[in-house]
Amino acid sequence: MARKKKNSNEEMSFLDHLEELRWHLIRSVLAIVIIGVVAYFFKELIFNKILFGPKDPNFVTYRAFCHLSQKLGLDDSFCITEIPFIVQSRTMAGQFSAAIWTSVWAGVIIGFPYVLFQLWKFISPGLYEKEKRNSKGFIFIASFLFFLGVLFGYYIIAPLSINFLGNYSVSDQVQNNIDLDSYISIVRSSVISCGVVFELPILVFFLTKIGLITPEGLRSYRKFAVVIVLILSAIITPPDIASQIVVSIPILILYEVSIYISGFVLKKEKKEEERLKQEKNLTKTDNE
Template identity: 65%
Template sequence: MSFLDHLEELRWHLIRSVIAIVAVALVAFLAKEFIFDVILFGPKNPDFPTYRLLCKLSSMIGLEESFCMQENAFRIQSRTMAGQFSAHIWTSITVGIVIAFPYIIYEFWKFISPGLMPKERKNSRGFIFVASILFFVGVFFGYYVVTPLSINFLGTYKVSEQVFNDFDLSSYTGLVRASVLASGLIFELPIIMYFLTKIGLVTPEFLKKYRKFALVIVLVLSAIITPPDIASQVIVAVPVLILYEISILISKRVIRKERKKLKQQAT
Protein backbone atom coordinates (compact mmCIF):
# COMPACT_ATOMS: atom_id res chain seq x y z
CA MET A 1 0.00 0.00 0.00
CA SER A 2 1.12 3.55 -0.72
CA PHE A 3 1.42 6.23 1.96
CA LEU A 4 -1.89 7.77 0.91
CA ASP A 5 -3.57 4.35 1.03
CA HIS A 6 -2.32 3.94 4.61
CA LEU A 7 -3.72 7.36 5.50
CA GLU A 8 -7.07 6.42 3.96
CA GLU A 9 -7.11 3.19 5.94
CA LEU A 10 -6.25 5.06 9.15
CA ARG A 11 -8.99 7.59 8.42
CA TRP A 12 -11.66 4.89 8.34
CA HIS A 13 -10.38 3.31 11.55
CA LEU A 14 -10.60 6.73 13.22
CA ILE A 15 -14.09 7.34 11.81
CA ARG A 16 -15.37 4.01 13.15
CA SER A 17 -13.81 4.76 16.55
CA VAL A 18 -15.48 8.18 16.66
CA ILE A 19 -18.83 6.64 15.71
CA ALA A 20 -18.51 4.17 18.61
CA ILE A 21 -17.68 6.99 21.04
CA VAL A 22 -20.60 9.10 19.82
CA ALA A 23 -23.03 6.14 20.06
CA VAL A 24 -22.06 5.44 23.68
CA ALA A 25 -22.01 9.17 24.47
CA LEU A 26 -25.59 9.48 23.18
CA VAL A 27 -26.75 6.74 25.56
CA ALA A 28 -24.88 8.45 28.42
CA PHE A 29 -26.46 11.78 27.44
CA LEU A 30 -29.93 10.26 27.78
CA ALA A 31 -29.03 8.65 31.14
CA LYS A 32 -28.33 12.06 32.65
CA GLU A 33 -29.68 11.39 36.15
CA PHE A 34 -27.68 8.19 36.64
CA ILE A 35 -24.44 9.58 35.18
CA PHE A 36 -24.49 12.76 37.28
CA ASP A 37 -26.37 11.92 40.50
CA VAL A 38 -24.96 8.42 41.01
CA ILE A 39 -21.57 8.33 39.27
CA LEU A 40 -20.25 11.87 38.91
CA PHE A 41 -21.47 13.24 42.25
CA GLY A 42 -20.91 9.96 44.10
CA PRO A 43 -17.37 10.85 45.34
CA LYS A 44 -18.67 14.01 47.05
CA ASN A 45 -21.01 12.04 49.32
CA PRO A 46 -19.68 11.11 52.79
CA ASP A 47 -21.00 7.54 52.44
CA PHE A 48 -18.93 6.86 49.30
CA PRO A 49 -17.29 3.38 49.63
CA THR A 50 -13.74 4.79 49.55
CA TYR A 51 -14.39 7.09 52.51
CA ARG A 52 -15.90 4.29 54.57
CA LEU A 53 -12.95 2.00 53.85
CA LEU A 54 -10.31 4.68 54.52
CA CYS A 55 -12.09 5.67 57.73
CA LYS A 56 -11.95 2.08 58.99
CA LEU A 57 -8.28 1.71 57.98
CA SER A 58 -7.26 5.00 59.62
CA SER A 59 -8.95 3.93 62.85
CA MET A 60 -7.17 0.55 62.74
CA ILE A 61 -3.68 2.06 62.37
CA GLY A 62 -4.22 4.75 64.99
CA LEU A 63 -4.80 7.79 62.79
CA GLU A 64 -8.20 8.33 64.40
CA GLU A 65 -10.55 9.99 61.89
CA SER A 66 -8.01 11.73 59.65
CA PHE A 67 -9.39 9.96 56.55
CA CYS A 68 -13.04 10.06 57.61
CA MET A 69 -15.01 12.47 55.46
CA GLN A 70 -17.55 14.56 57.29
CA GLU A 71 -20.51 16.36 55.76
CA ASN A 72 -19.43 18.24 52.63
CA ALA A 73 -18.55 21.86 53.22
CA PHE A 74 -18.96 22.89 49.59
CA ARG A 75 -21.66 23.29 46.98
CA ILE A 76 -21.52 22.86 43.22
CA GLN A 77 -22.93 25.66 41.12
CA SER A 78 -23.14 26.72 37.48
CA ARG A 79 -22.42 30.38 36.82
CA THR A 80 -22.63 30.48 33.01
CA MET A 81 -25.62 30.15 30.70
CA ALA A 82 -24.26 27.08 28.93
CA GLY A 83 -22.41 25.68 31.95
CA GLN A 84 -24.69 22.74 32.70
CA PHE A 85 -25.21 21.85 29.04
CA SER A 86 -21.47 21.99 28.36
CA ALA A 87 -20.74 19.78 31.38
CA HIS A 88 -23.43 17.36 30.18
CA ILE A 89 -21.87 17.14 26.69
CA TRP A 90 -18.26 16.68 27.84
CA THR A 91 -19.18 14.18 30.53
CA SER A 92 -21.13 12.13 27.99
CA ILE A 93 -18.14 12.16 25.61
CA THR A 94 -15.85 11.04 28.45
CA VAL A 95 -18.19 8.15 29.25
CA GLY A 96 -18.18 7.30 25.54
CA ILE A 97 -14.38 7.17 25.44
CA VAL A 98 -14.17 5.02 28.57
CA ILE A 99 -16.81 2.45 27.58
CA ALA A 100 -15.81 2.32 23.90
CA PHE A 101 -12.11 1.94 24.74
CA PRO A 102 -11.94 -1.81 23.89
CA TYR A 103 -13.40 -1.09 20.45
CA ILE A 104 -10.96 1.82 19.94
CA ILE A 105 -8.08 -0.53 20.80
CA TYR A 106 -9.57 -3.10 18.39
CA GLU A 107 -9.56 -0.55 15.55
CA PHE A 108 -5.98 0.42 16.42
CA TRP A 109 -4.99 -3.24 16.37
CA LYS A 110 -6.67 -3.80 12.98
CA PHE A 111 -4.58 -0.94 11.58
CA ILE A 112 -1.17 -2.13 12.83
CA SER A 113 -1.64 -5.93 12.69
CA PRO A 114 -1.18 -6.25 8.88
CA GLY A 115 2.37 -4.96 9.36
CA LEU A 116 3.25 -7.76 11.80
CA MET A 117 4.57 -11.20 11.03
CA PRO A 118 2.14 -14.12 11.55
CA LYS A 119 4.10 -15.27 14.63
CA GLU A 120 4.02 -11.74 16.06
CA ARG A 121 0.27 -11.53 15.55
CA LYS A 122 -0.11 -14.89 17.28
CA ASN A 123 2.03 -13.82 20.26
CA SER A 124 0.06 -10.58 20.58
CA ARG A 125 -3.34 -12.24 20.44
CA GLY A 126 -4.34 -11.08 23.92
CA PHE A 127 -3.33 -7.45 23.29
CA ILE A 128 -6.89 -6.05 23.15
CA PHE A 129 -7.99 -7.93 26.28
CA VAL A 130 -4.92 -6.98 28.35
CA ALA A 131 -4.96 -3.32 27.23
CA SER A 132 -8.68 -3.05 28.04
CA ILE A 133 -8.30 -4.66 31.46
CA LEU A 134 -5.40 -2.36 32.38
CA PHE A 135 -7.35 0.68 31.22
CA PHE A 136 -10.47 -0.22 33.21
CA VAL A 137 -8.40 -1.00 36.31
CA GLY A 138 -6.84 2.44 35.94
CA VAL A 139 -10.26 4.05 35.50
CA PHE A 140 -11.55 2.40 38.68
CA PHE A 141 -8.38 3.44 40.50
CA GLY A 142 -8.87 7.03 39.37
CA TYR A 143 -12.55 7.01 40.34
CA TYR A 144 -12.31 5.22 43.68
CA VAL A 145 -8.90 6.46 44.88
CA VAL A 146 -7.57 9.60 43.14
CA THR A 147 -10.91 11.41 42.83
CA PRO A 148 -12.14 10.90 46.44
CA LEU A 149 -8.77 11.88 47.93
CA SER A 150 -8.67 15.04 45.82
CA ILE A 151 -12.28 15.99 46.57
CA ASN A 152 -11.91 15.29 50.28
CA PHE A 153 -8.87 17.55 50.52
CA LEU A 154 -9.77 20.34 48.10
CA GLY A 155 -13.42 20.43 49.13
CA THR A 156 -12.63 21.00 52.80
CA TYR A 157 -9.51 23.17 52.46
CA LYS A 158 -9.90 26.76 53.67
CA VAL A 159 -7.57 29.71 53.96
CA SER A 160 -10.07 31.59 56.09
CA GLU A 161 -13.49 31.06 57.66
CA GLN A 162 -14.65 34.07 55.67
CA VAL A 163 -14.21 32.20 52.38
CA PHE A 164 -16.87 29.70 51.32
CA ASN A 165 -16.23 26.80 48.96
CA ASP A 166 -18.74 27.06 46.12
CA PHE A 167 -17.18 25.28 43.16
CA ASP A 168 -18.17 25.72 39.55
CA LEU A 169 -19.69 22.69 37.85
CA SER A 170 -17.05 22.68 35.12
CA SER A 171 -14.27 22.66 37.74
CA TYR A 172 -15.74 19.66 39.56
CA THR A 173 -16.52 17.62 36.43
CA GLY A 174 -13.10 18.49 35.00
CA LEU A 175 -11.40 17.12 38.11
CA VAL A 176 -13.32 13.83 37.92
CA ARG A 177 -12.79 13.42 34.17
CA ALA A 178 -9.07 14.20 34.36
CA SER A 179 -8.51 11.84 37.32
CA VAL A 180 -10.31 8.96 35.61
CA LEU A 181 -8.82 9.31 32.13
CA ALA A 182 -5.28 10.06 33.36
CA SER A 183 -5.29 7.02 35.64
CA GLY A 184 -6.63 4.81 32.83
CA LEU A 185 -3.85 5.92 30.50
CA ILE A 186 -1.13 5.61 33.17
CA PHE A 187 -2.13 1.99 33.73
CA GLU A 188 -1.32 1.32 30.06
CA LEU A 189 2.38 1.68 30.96
CA PRO A 190 3.22 -2.06 30.55
CA ILE A 191 1.64 -2.09 27.07
CA ILE A 192 3.55 1.05 26.06
CA MET A 193 6.83 -0.41 27.33
CA TYR A 194 6.15 -3.63 25.42
CA PHE A 195 5.91 -1.80 22.09
CA LEU A 196 8.82 0.53 22.89
CA THR A 197 10.94 -2.54 23.59
CA LYS A 198 9.78 -4.23 20.39
CA ILE A 199 10.94 -1.28 18.27
CA GLY A 200 14.21 -0.96 20.19
CA LEU A 201 13.67 2.34 21.98
CA VAL A 202 13.66 0.82 25.48
CA THR A 203 15.65 -1.98 27.13
CA PRO A 204 15.43 -3.58 30.60
CA GLU A 205 18.85 -2.10 31.40
CA PHE A 206 17.59 1.37 30.49
CA LEU A 207 14.52 0.99 32.73
CA LYS A 208 16.64 -0.28 35.63
CA LYS A 209 19.21 2.48 35.20
CA TYR A 210 16.59 5.21 35.39
CA ARG A 211 14.44 3.55 38.06
CA LYS A 212 15.41 6.23 40.61
CA PHE A 213 14.38 9.00 38.24
CA ALA A 214 11.11 7.19 37.57
CA LEU A 215 10.50 7.01 41.32
CA VAL A 216 11.00 10.76 41.66
CA ILE A 217 8.70 11.47 38.69
CA VAL A 218 5.98 9.20 40.11
CA LEU A 219 6.18 10.88 43.52
CA VAL A 220 5.99 14.32 41.91
CA LEU A 221 2.96 13.30 39.85
CA SER A 222 1.35 11.81 42.95
CA ALA A 223 1.93 15.07 44.81
CA ILE A 224 0.30 17.01 41.97
CA ILE A 225 -2.86 14.91 41.55
CA THR A 226 -3.44 14.09 45.23
CA PRO A 227 -3.65 16.03 48.50
CA PRO A 228 -0.25 17.05 49.94
CA ASP A 229 -0.09 14.40 52.64
CA ILE A 230 2.24 11.41 52.64
CA ALA A 231 -0.46 8.75 53.01
CA SER A 232 -2.39 9.90 49.93
CA GLN A 233 0.76 10.17 47.84
CA VAL A 234 1.84 6.65 48.80
CA ILE A 235 -1.62 5.25 47.98
CA VAL A 236 -1.34 6.66 44.45
CA ALA A 237 2.39 6.08 43.90
CA VAL A 238 2.58 2.40 44.91
CA PRO A 239 0.41 0.99 42.04
CA VAL A 240 2.31 3.08 39.47
CA LEU A 241 5.67 1.84 40.78
CA ILE A 242 4.37 -1.74 40.63
CA LEU A 243 3.40 -1.14 36.99
CA TYR A 244 6.91 0.16 36.33
CA GLU A 245 8.45 -3.03 37.75
CA ILE A 246 6.04 -5.11 35.67
CA SER A 247 7.15 -3.13 32.63
CA ILE A 248 10.77 -4.11 33.34
CA LEU A 249 9.78 -7.79 33.44
CA ILE A 250 7.84 -7.44 30.19
CA SER A 251 10.79 -5.70 28.55
CA LYS A 252 13.10 -8.54 29.70
CA ARG A 253 10.77 -11.11 28.22
CA VAL A 254 10.58 -9.30 24.88
CA ILE A 255 14.39 -8.98 24.67
CA ARG A 256 14.80 -12.65 25.59
CA LYS A 257 12.44 -13.71 22.80
CA GLU A 258 14.16 -11.44 20.29
CA ARG A 259 17.57 -12.88 21.13
CA LYS A 260 16.23 -16.42 20.92
CA LYS A 261 14.76 -15.69 17.49
CA LEU A 262 18.05 -14.24 16.27
CA LYS A 263 19.93 -17.35 17.44
CA GLN A 264 17.48 -19.60 15.61
CA GLN A 265 17.89 -17.55 12.44
CA ALA A 266 21.69 -17.69 12.76
CA THR A 267 21.67 -21.47 13.03
Protein backbone atom coordinates in the same frame (compact mmCIF):
# COMPACT_ATOMS: atom_id res chain seq x y z
CA MET B 1 5.67 -5.05 5.51
CA ALA B 2 3.46 -3.33 2.94
CA ARG B 3 -0.29 -3.81 2.99
CA LYS B 4 -2.14 -5.70 0.30
CA LYS B 5 -5.46 -4.73 -1.22
CA LYS B 6 -8.31 -7.12 -0.61
CA ASN B 7 -8.64 -9.78 -3.33
CA SER B 8 -5.52 -8.41 -5.00
CA ASN B 9 -1.78 -8.82 -4.85
CA GLU B 10 -1.16 -5.13 -5.43
CA GLU B 11 0.37 -3.12 -2.63
CA MET B 12 -1.72 -0.28 -1.26
CA SER B 13 -0.67 3.24 -2.17
CA PHE B 14 -0.26 6.07 0.31
CA LEU B 15 -3.70 7.42 -0.61
CA ASP B 16 -5.21 3.96 -0.13
CA HIS B 17 -3.70 3.89 3.36
CA LEU B 18 -5.20 7.29 4.13
CA GLU B 19 -8.59 6.19 2.86
CA GLU B 20 -8.55 3.07 5.00
CA LEU B 21 -7.38 5.04 8.05
CA ARG B 22 -10.21 7.50 7.44
CA TRP B 23 -12.79 4.72 7.59
CA HIS B 24 -11.29 3.28 10.77
CA LEU B 25 -11.46 6.74 12.34
CA ILE B 26 -15.04 7.19 11.15
CA ARG B 27 -16.07 3.88 12.72
CA SER B 28 -14.34 4.81 15.97
CA VAL B 29 -15.98 8.24 16.13
CA LEU B 30 -19.36 6.74 15.22
CA ALA B 31 -19.06 4.21 18.07
CA ILE B 32 -18.16 6.98 20.52
CA VAL B 33 -21.13 9.08 19.35
CA ILE B 34 -23.58 6.16 19.65
CA ILE B 35 -22.37 5.30 23.15
CA GLY B 36 -22.46 8.99 24.04
CA VAL B 37 -26.09 9.30 22.89
CA VAL B 38 -27.05 6.30 25.02
CA ALA B 39 -25.11 7.76 27.96
CA TYR B 40 -27.00 11.05 27.58
CA PHE B 41 -30.28 9.29 28.36
CA PHE B 42 -28.70 8.00 31.58
CA LYS B 43 -27.33 11.41 32.58
CA GLU B 44 -29.11 11.41 35.94
CA LEU B 45 -27.46 8.13 36.88
CA ILE B 46 -24.07 9.32 35.60
CA PHE B 47 -24.21 12.63 37.47
CA ASN B 48 -26.00 11.66 40.69
CA LYS B 49 -24.40 8.25 41.29
CA ILE B 50 -21.05 8.38 39.49
CA LEU B 51 -19.76 11.94 39.08
CA PHE B 52 -21.11 13.22 42.41
CA GLY B 53 -20.31 9.97 44.20
CA PRO B 54 -16.88 11.17 45.49
CA LYS B 55 -18.59 14.29 46.89
CA ASP B 56 -20.67 12.17 49.26
CA PRO B 57 -19.02 11.62 52.70
CA ASN B 58 -20.45 8.08 52.60
CA PHE B 59 -18.54 7.25 49.43
CA VAL B 60 -16.98 3.79 49.60
CA THR B 61 -13.40 5.13 49.51
CA TYR B 62 -13.94 7.38 52.53
CA ARG B 63 -15.57 4.57 54.49
CA ALA B 64 -12.73 2.18 53.59
CA PHE B 65 -10.05 4.65 54.72
CA CYS B 66 -11.95 5.36 57.93
CA HIS B 67 -12.32 1.66 58.70
CA LEU B 68 -8.63 1.02 57.94
CA SER B 69 -7.45 3.89 60.15
CA GLN B 70 -9.58 2.59 63.02
CA LYS B 71 -8.18 -0.91 62.57
CA LEU B 72 -4.64 0.47 62.70
CA GLY B 73 -5.42 2.47 65.82
CA LEU B 74 -4.96 5.84 64.13
CA ASP B 75 -7.02 8.95 64.81
CA ASP B 76 -10.23 9.81 62.97
CA SER B 77 -8.57 12.16 60.48
CA PHE B 78 -9.35 9.69 57.69
CA CYS B 79 -13.04 9.59 58.64
CA ILE B 80 -14.85 12.09 56.42
CA THR B 81 -17.99 13.58 57.91
CA GLU B 82 -18.44 16.57 55.61
CA ILE B 83 -17.22 17.92 52.29
CA PRO B 84 -18.21 21.58 52.69
CA PHE B 85 -18.78 22.91 49.20
CA ILE B 86 -21.64 23.16 46.74
CA VAL B 87 -21.48 22.64 43.00
CA GLN B 88 -23.01 25.45 40.97
CA SER B 89 -23.62 26.34 37.33
CA ARG B 90 -23.09 30.03 36.55
CA THR B 91 -23.87 30.03 32.83
CA MET B 92 -27.21 29.61 31.05
CA ALA B 93 -26.09 26.59 29.04
CA GLY B 94 -23.70 25.28 31.70
CA GLN B 95 -25.67 22.20 32.70
CA PHE B 96 -26.62 21.30 29.14
CA SER B 97 -23.02 21.68 27.98
CA ALA B 98 -21.82 19.57 30.91
CA ALA B 99 -24.33 16.83 30.03
CA ILE B 100 -23.22 16.78 26.37
CA TRP B 101 -19.48 16.68 27.05
CA THR B 102 -19.85 14.17 29.88
CA SER B 103 -21.76 11.89 27.49
CA VAL B 104 -18.98 12.24 24.91
CA TRP B 105 -16.29 11.35 27.45
CA ALA B 106 -18.41 8.41 28.60
CA GLY B 107 -18.42 7.27 24.97
CA VAL B 108 -14.62 7.59 24.83
CA ILE B 109 -14.09 5.56 28.01
CA ILE B 110 -16.65 2.84 27.31
CA GLY B 111 -15.74 2.66 23.63
CA PHE B 112 -11.99 2.43 24.28
CA PRO B 113 -11.75 -1.32 23.42
CA TYR B 114 -13.54 -0.76 20.11
CA VAL B 115 -11.24 2.16 19.23
CA LEU B 116 -8.26 -0.10 19.99
CA PHE B 117 -9.82 -2.80 17.79
CA GLN B 118 -10.09 -0.35 14.88
CA LEU B 119 -6.48 0.73 15.43
CA TRP B 120 -5.39 -2.90 15.43
CA LYS B 121 -7.32 -3.65 12.22
CA PHE B 122 -5.46 -0.80 10.53
CA ILE B 123 -2.02 -1.85 11.79
CA SER B 124 -2.23 -5.66 11.70
CA PRO B 125 -2.19 -6.14 7.86
CA GLY B 126 1.26 -4.50 7.85
CA LEU B 127 2.70 -6.94 10.40
CA TYR B 128 4.48 -10.22 9.82
CA GLU B 129 2.81 -13.41 11.04
CA LYS B 130 5.32 -13.71 13.90
CA GLU B 131 4.55 -10.15 15.00
CA LYS B 132 0.82 -10.90 14.91
CA ARG B 133 1.31 -13.99 17.07
CA ASN B 134 3.43 -12.06 19.57
CA SER B 135 0.75 -9.37 19.81
CA LYS B 136 -2.15 -11.69 20.58
CA GLY B 137 -4.23 -10.41 23.43
CA PHE B 138 -3.15 -6.81 22.81
CA ILE B 139 -6.70 -5.43 22.79
CA PHE B 140 -7.76 -7.35 25.89
CA ILE B 141 -4.65 -6.50 27.94
CA ALA B 142 -4.59 -2.83 26.89
CA SER B 143 -8.32 -2.47 27.65
CA PHE B 144 -7.94 -4.23 30.99
CA LEU B 145 -5.10 -1.92 32.03
CA PHE B 146 -7.03 1.14 30.88
CA PHE B 147 -10.16 0.24 32.85
CA LEU B 148 -8.02 -0.68 35.85
CA GLY B 149 -6.50 2.79 35.69
CA VAL B 150 -9.95 4.36 35.31
CA LEU B 151 -11.14 2.58 38.47
CA PHE B 152 -8.00 3.61 40.35
CA GLY B 153 -8.49 7.22 39.29
CA TYR B 154 -12.17 7.19 40.25
CA TYR B 155 -11.90 5.40 43.59
CA ILE B 156 -8.54 6.75 44.79
CA ILE B 157 -7.31 9.89 43.01
CA ALA B 158 -10.66 11.66 42.56
CA PRO B 159 -11.92 11.24 46.16
CA LEU B 160 -8.58 12.31 47.68
CA SER B 161 -8.41 15.34 45.40
CA ILE B 162 -12.04 16.36 45.94
CA ASN B 163 -11.80 15.95 49.71
CA PHE B 164 -8.58 17.95 49.96
CA LEU B 165 -9.51 20.76 47.54
CA GLY B 166 -13.08 20.93 48.81
CA ASN B 167 -11.91 21.39 52.40
CA TYR B 168 -8.97 23.67 51.63
CA SER B 169 -9.43 27.29 52.67
CA VAL B 170 -7.16 30.33 52.74
CA SER B 171 -9.60 32.33 54.86
CA ASP B 172 -12.94 32.01 56.62
CA GLN B 173 -14.10 34.88 54.44
CA VAL B 174 -14.00 32.70 51.33
CA GLN B 175 -16.66 30.08 50.59
CA ASN B 176 -16.03 27.14 48.27
CA ASN B 177 -18.76 27.31 45.64
CA ILE B 178 -17.32 25.11 42.91
CA ASP B 179 -18.30 25.60 39.29
CA LEU B 180 -19.82 22.52 37.64
CA ASP B 181 -17.21 22.42 34.85
CA SER B 182 -14.39 22.67 37.39
CA TYR B 183 -15.74 19.78 39.45
CA ILE B 184 -16.28 17.56 36.42
CA SER B 185 -12.78 18.43 35.19
CA ILE B 186 -11.24 17.09 38.41
CA VAL B 187 -13.06 13.77 38.13
CA ARG B 188 -12.48 13.46 34.38
CA SER B 189 -8.76 14.29 34.52
CA SER B 190 -8.25 11.86 37.43
CA VAL B 191 -9.96 9.04 35.54
CA ILE B 192 -8.50 9.63 32.07
CA SER B 193 -4.95 10.36 33.23
CA CYS B 194 -4.82 7.21 35.37
CA GLY B 195 -6.23 5.17 32.49
CA VAL B 196 -3.41 6.43 30.27
CA VAL B 197 -0.71 5.96 32.96
CA PHE B 198 -1.77 2.34 33.45
CA GLU B 199 -0.91 1.70 29.78
CA LEU B 200 2.78 1.99 30.73
CA PRO B 201 3.47 -1.78 30.37
CA ILE B 202 2.01 -1.73 26.85
CA LEU B 203 4.16 1.27 25.92
CA VAL B 204 7.27 -0.41 27.36
CA PHE B 205 6.51 -3.59 25.40
CA PHE B 206 6.49 -1.80 22.05
CA LEU B 207 9.43 0.48 22.89
CA THR B 208 11.45 -2.61 23.80
CA LYS B 209 10.42 -4.33 20.58
CA ILE B 210 11.82 -1.46 18.51
CA GLY B 211 14.96 -1.23 20.64
CA LEU B 212 14.45 2.16 22.31
CA ILE B 213 14.57 0.88 25.90
CA THR B 214 16.07 -2.05 27.78
CA PRO B 215 15.43 -3.53 31.23
CA GLU B 216 18.93 -2.43 32.28
CA GLY B 217 18.08 1.13 31.35
CA LEU B 218 14.80 1.00 33.27
CA ARG B 219 16.60 -0.37 36.33
CA SER B 220 19.28 2.32 36.16
CA TYR B 221 16.59 5.03 36.10
CA ARG B 222 14.53 3.41 38.86
CA LYS B 223 15.63 5.89 41.54
CA PHE B 224 14.66 8.83 39.30
CA ALA B 225 11.32 7.18 38.59
CA VAL B 226 10.64 6.80 42.32
CA VAL B 227 11.37 10.49 42.90
CA ILE B 228 9.13 11.55 40.00
CA VAL B 229 6.29 9.31 41.21
CA LEU B 230 6.54 10.69 44.74
CA ILE B 231 6.51 14.28 43.42
CA LEU B 232 3.44 13.57 41.27
CA SER B 233 1.73 11.88 44.22
CA ALA B 234 2.44 14.89 46.41
CA ILE B 235 0.91 17.19 43.79
CA ILE B 236 -2.31 15.26 43.14
CA THR B 237 -3.03 14.09 46.69
CA PRO B 238 -3.56 15.75 50.08
CA PRO B 239 -0.35 16.69 51.94
CA ASP B 240 -0.09 13.60 54.12
CA ILE B 241 2.25 10.64 53.82
CA ALA B 242 -0.46 7.97 53.88
CA SER B 243 -2.30 9.36 50.84
CA GLN B 244 0.94 9.74 48.88
CA ILE B 245 1.90 6.14 49.60
CA VAL B 246 -1.53 4.88 48.53
CA VAL B 247 -1.17 6.62 45.17
CA SER B 248 2.53 5.83 44.67
CA ILE B 249 2.44 2.07 45.26
CA PRO B 250 0.37 1.04 42.17
CA ILE B 251 2.43 3.28 39.86
CA LEU B 252 5.71 1.87 41.21
CA ILE B 253 4.35 -1.64 40.79
CA LEU B 254 3.55 -0.80 37.16
CA TYR B 255 7.13 0.39 36.70
CA GLU B 256 8.51 -2.87 38.09
CA VAL B 257 6.13 -4.87 35.90
CA SER B 258 7.36 -2.85 32.91
CA ILE B 259 10.96 -3.84 33.72
CA TYR B 260 9.93 -7.50 33.78
CA ILE B 261 8.05 -7.11 30.46
CA SER B 262 11.05 -5.45 28.83
CA GLY B 263 13.31 -8.27 29.99
CA PHE B 264 10.81 -10.90 28.80
CA VAL B 265 10.64 -9.34 25.33
CA LEU B 266 14.43 -9.23 24.95
CA LYS B 267 14.80 -12.78 26.25
CA LYS B 268 12.21 -14.05 23.79
CA GLU B 269 13.83 -12.21 20.89
CA LYS B 270 17.22 -13.62 21.85
CA LYS B 271 15.84 -17.17 21.83
CA GLU B 272 14.27 -16.52 18.43
CA GLU B 273 17.57 -15.25 17.06
CA GLU B 274 19.41 -18.34 18.39
CA ARG B 275 16.81 -20.62 16.84
CA LEU B 276 17.11 -18.92 13.46
CA LYS B 277 20.90 -19.08 13.71
CA GLN B 278 20.80 -22.81 14.44
CA GLU B 279 18.44 -23.40 11.53
CA LYS B 280 20.75 -21.42 9.27
CA ASN B 281 23.78 -23.45 10.42
CA LEU B 282 21.89 -26.72 9.87
CA THR B 283 20.89 -25.64 6.39
CA LYS B 284 24.47 -24.66 5.60
CA THR B 285 25.74 -28.02 6.88
CA ASP B 286 23.20 -29.94 4.77
CA ASN B 287 24.20 -28.02 1.65
CA GLU B 288 27.86 -28.87 2.26
